Amino acid sequence: MILAVIIAVAVVALAFAWRNRHRAGSTRIEAFRTRMKIIFLGLVVCSLCSKAVVHTYRHLNPPPPPIIGP
Incomplete structure (x- = not known):
């Protein structure tokens, strides 16, 4: 599921990047907005990957059980 989202x-x-490169007559503001969208999407992918890595690590390495009593 997470892989499909990523x-x-x-x-x-990539579609935004291709559209921006092949677009004629775009202004600097439009180019800036498109770059920000690409960066934002990249950050979303990074956060999803890091959450998947942390979840997998915690799943495979659970914390030790608590010691109860003397």
């Missing part, structure tokens, strides 16, 4: 976000980011 792939979808990456495809959308």
Whole structure:
């Protein structure tokens, strides 16, 4: 599930990059907005990946059980 989301976000980011490169007559503000969208999508992908890594690590390395009593 998470892999599908990561792939979808990456495809959308590449589509924005391709659209921006092949767009004629764009202003500096439009180019800036498109770059910010690409950076934002990249950050979303990074956060999803880091959450997946942390979840997997915690799943495979659970904390030791608490010691109760003397």
